[in-house]
Amino acid sequence: GFGGSDTAGAGGVWSWDVAGLTADFREGGGLPEGLQLAGVEPEVVQDEDGTWSLLMPPDDSVCLTMSLGYDHGISPWTLEDDGKLHSYTLVLAVRLEHLPQTHLPLFTGGPVVAAEGKNAPESVQIFKNGGVGALGQCGTAETAVKPGRFTWIVVTRKPGELITFVNGRRCAEVKLEAKTKADGKKASEPNTAFAIDPKQCALLPATGPGGSDASEREACGVAVKYVALRIQTWNSDDKVREELLKIRNTDEFADDREDFREALADQLSLQPLYGKPPPVWLHPTFCAAFADHCIEGTGLDGAGSSHTSLEFFALALKRMLSNRSLTALFGSSLSHADWQTCNALLLAVDEAKKLAHRFAQSLQNGHGRMFLSQLTGALGKLKVGELKLVPSSLMGTPILFVVERTLKDRCRFTVVCTEPQLLAYHDAKAEPPKLRYRTCLVLDGVKWARATDEAFWGLAWYVSTVANGKLKPDQLLYEVLLSFLVDRPLDEALAATASASAPGGAASPAMSVQKSGTAHYRTLSHAFRFVMRSRGVGAAASKRVMLMLRLQILSLAAHD
Secondary structure, three states: OOOHHHHOOHHHOOOOOOOEEEEEOOOOOOOOOOEEEOOOOOEEEEOOOOOEEEEOOOOOOOOEEEOOOHHHOOOOOOOOOOOOEOOEEEEEEEEEOOOOOOEEEEEOOOOOOOOOOOOOOOOEEEEOOOOEEEOOEOOOHHHOOOOOOEEEEEEEEEOOEEEEEEOOEEEEEEEOOOOEOOOOOEOOOOOOOOOEOOOOEEEOOOOOHHHOOOOHHHHHOEEEEEEEEEOOOOOOHHHHHHHHHHHOOHHHHOOOOOOHHHHHOOOOOOOOOOOOOOOHHHOHHHHHHHOOOOOOOOOOOOOOOHHHHHHHHHHHHHHHHHOHHHHHHHOOOOOHHHHHHHHHHHHHHHHHHHHHHHHHHHHHHOOOHHHHHHHHHHHHOOOOOOEEEEEEEEOOEEEEEEEEEEEOOEEEEEEEOOOHHHOOOOOEEEEOOEEEEOOEEEEEEEEHHHHOOHHHHHHHHHHHHOOOOOOOHHHHHHHHHHHHHHOOOHHHHHHHHHHOOOHHHHHOOOEOOOOOOOHHHHHHHHHHHHHHHHOOOOHHHHHHHHHHHHHHHHHHHHHO
């Protein structure tokens, strides 16, 4: 019995903790009242373990739709003034044959919206790295969804916050702050993002925000064996685990996680990157991380490149986030939000690898069309709260752009440069015996239309290819291109950013610059630390993360 009336109390009175909807396909049952798969006959198949699951059809016009009413305990007294549930718990048991190439929407709270000429609503989603979250928060690495097995996803929402859990472990914490008006003041009405409309809430829509995910669900191969919606919020980790324990089968608790050491026990650490990998200590990125002060003038000086450092950095960061012994020893003081930020940055670094390779190819052949096409396409898909690391160069020295979409029509644009000869436009701070620079030059409130302008990026690519001209490349970048971005002289924009209480001022501390040709790694390291700070990771916590990353790299060297 999946119908709502089967779980009502005596006299049809609903119990608070069961009001909502439950669909359990494990015994081979069909769709309950209140859950539809419009236009398609549901296909419930038996799995290898003897249980049953609902296969989601490849047709991109079909999705699960909830339509709940009084029979499910939904009444005007349980809804807010807008007719939606602002506090709830949603449980999904899903299996993906493959992780999505971009992201797989789970729900928005309303119907599927094929928005044309306007911004589509954001969705709670499964990211390409297996994280479950929204608004750029993809949770922690250890809670990522694994393909080929059923995963129990719990989403709880209350005013001001949405939290996701994966197999009973806290994954992502998403703050739902009040909307900001044009004058910078917060609006009085609450943020209604992801509030559920019980009359028409689409689950696992094949067409996601912007209509770009039509084939993503088909490619992932999605199966569902449990769906539940409760109007009660499971407001603690213990409550989530307690409720899942009542639902899940005993054999589902077997620990079948694939430990990365199993695949690497008899291999060199860089085997995933190269067919014939070198030991870690011979890699240019290792030398840049530990020997910047003593390789100047040697064969290792300037031997690295942005794409090789991105690959090395992503591998080391992924191992660090999965290294439980290391995190237990040195990461106990980090908060869940700190780990969540690190995992989101791992996703950004991982996505930047393809751009870096394309950029390197464009410099070699002198044609930037493919790189610019890939870059503008990637920026166009960027959602609020997400960021993109864009590799570039200036007079042959690697630099990095960080583009973070802060609002639908605004972004934060950061130029990261660690070469002392190119830092004339960056603030300096004398701390004898050192001279430190703000290597991350931050521009807040940049119009999104300008940051995605193909002409801007075309000229930025041109600047990366020229050595000299009427204007020096650094003058072209800082005085022309950046002034175009902010639509005023660069000095004025920097003064406005510094005077505002924006993260840019506090999150871009003065740092030591490189002593040899290690910009390929130093720019990435400084950008990583800058974004951590700008996203609320404290100074001590960010230093601890960088310490753990260096220890992880040393452990890879010890392994080899």
